Amino acid sequence: MRFDVVTLFPEMFGVVRDLGVTGRAHAQGRWSLHAWNPRDFTQDVHRTVDDRPYGGGPGMVMMAAPLEAAVNAAQEARAAQGLGRAPVALLAPVGRRYDQAGAETLAASDGIILICGRYEGVDQRFIERCVTHEISLGDFVLSGGEIAALAVIDAAVRLLPGVLNDGDSALQDSFNDTLSGLLDSPHYTRPEVYDGESVPAPLLSGHHANIARWRRERSLALTAARRPELIEAARAKGWLTKLDERYLAELGGTEVPADKVSPHRRKPRKPASGDVPPVAPDTPKASDAS
Numbered sequence: 452m453r454f455d456v457v458t459l460f461p462e463m464f465g466v467v468r469d470l471g472v473t474g475r476a477h478a479q480g481r482w483s484l485h486a487w488n489p490r491d492f493t494q495d496v497h498r499t500v501d502d503r504p505y506g507g508g509p510g511m512v513m514m515a516a517p518l519e520a521a522v523n524a525a526q527e528a529r530a531a532q533g534l535g536r537a538p539v540a541l542l543a544p545v546g547r548r549y550d551q552a553g554a555e556t557l558a559a560s561d562g563i564i565l566i567c568g569r570y571e572g573v574d575q576r577f578i579e580r581c582v583t584h585e586i587s588l589g590d591f592v593l594s595g596g597e598i599a600a601l602a603v604i605d606a607a608v609r610l611l612p613g614v615l616n617d618g619d620s621a622l623q624d625s626f627n628d629t630l631s632g633l634l635d636s637p638h639y640t641r642p643e644v645y646d647g648e649s650v651p652a653p654l655l656s657g658h659h660a661n662i663a664r665w666r667r668e669r670s671l672a673l674t675a676a677r678r679p680e681l682i683e684a685a686r687a688k689g690w691l692t693k694l695d696e697r698y699l700a701e702l703g704g705t706e707v708p709a710d711k712v713s714p715h716r717r718k719p720r721k722p723a724s725g726d727v728p729p730v731a732p733d734t735p736k737a738s739d740a741s
């Protein structure tokens with residue numbers, strides 16, 4: 452699988468190319484990365500890639516010509532390698548949200564050309580001429596498309612055959628069909644007792660069916676509390692068993708007690724004055740736990 456990335460900051464991509472699971476897979480030749488800097492496709496002495504926006508307003512806009520030339524060079528390099536024309540995706544907050552299904556589709560393909568915007572964005576004429584997809588990482592604004600592109604690459608590469616050491620581990624992750632598209636259950640490792648808190652008894656029982664049932668119930672409870680729409684999607688696909696439905700009915704819809712979501716949830720520490728929570732509180736609140 453081949454990724455071509457059009458970016459003003461090619462050095463940022465060392466993170467996926469050289470480190471961790473994706474770095475190992477890159478060293479094994481399971482995927483390749485080719486960075487194209489639009490500055491290398493400029494004609495002026497200053498290697499200009501941006502200019503002021505027509506109509507006024509703050510910031511700068513990336514010019515169409517260097518981006519288009521970089522995309523053409525990437526397509527030509529792919530063709531020279533015997534690959535067909537690749538989709539061209541612009542990372543953009545206005546794009547379609549990237550998700551696990553998107554990562555799976557990408558992992559099953561030959562690869563993609565990713566365009567990393569900077570400044571206020573890129574000239575719309577480039578988007579209309581060259582871009583086939585627009586991908587968002589979420590409803591927030593990054594300084595550039597590179598971090599979004601890194602996430603797109605990482606999520607797809609870890610799904611390639613042979614990339615994860617334990618071949619099953621991707622199947623047990625959140626959103627996977629094997630988990631009925633639900634959220635993953637909590638994980639524990641040694642020590643068995645940590646600061647007075649024990650690992651939940653079913654996980655120590657050695658009884659495979661009980662362990663599987665405990666994990667399934669945690670997964671159902673967590674998903675019902677945090678992402679009820681994923682429960683609905685699993686139900687619509689016929690992925691919930693009678694046992695699952697009985698358990699969900701016992702939970703009482705989406706009003707899931709906190710101790711069912713996570714057995715070790717503690718009351719949050721009292722916020723210091725001036726503390727601003729970095730994220731909205733989960734539902735239900737930990738303080739709901741009995």
Ligand SMILES: C[S@@+](CC[C@H](N)C(=O)[O-])C[C@H]1O[C@@H](n2cnc3c(N)ncnc32)[C@H](O)[C@@H]1O
Pocket residue numbers: 541542543544545566567568569570571572573586587588589590591592593594595596597599
């Ligand atoms: C400062 S942002 C421009 C934001 C743009 N003016 C807007 O409001 O939609 C610069 C670049 O970062 C990238 N970017 C920012 N947020 C992103 C997100 N949520 N998902 C994907 N790419 C994003 C895009 O490539 C964008 O062109």
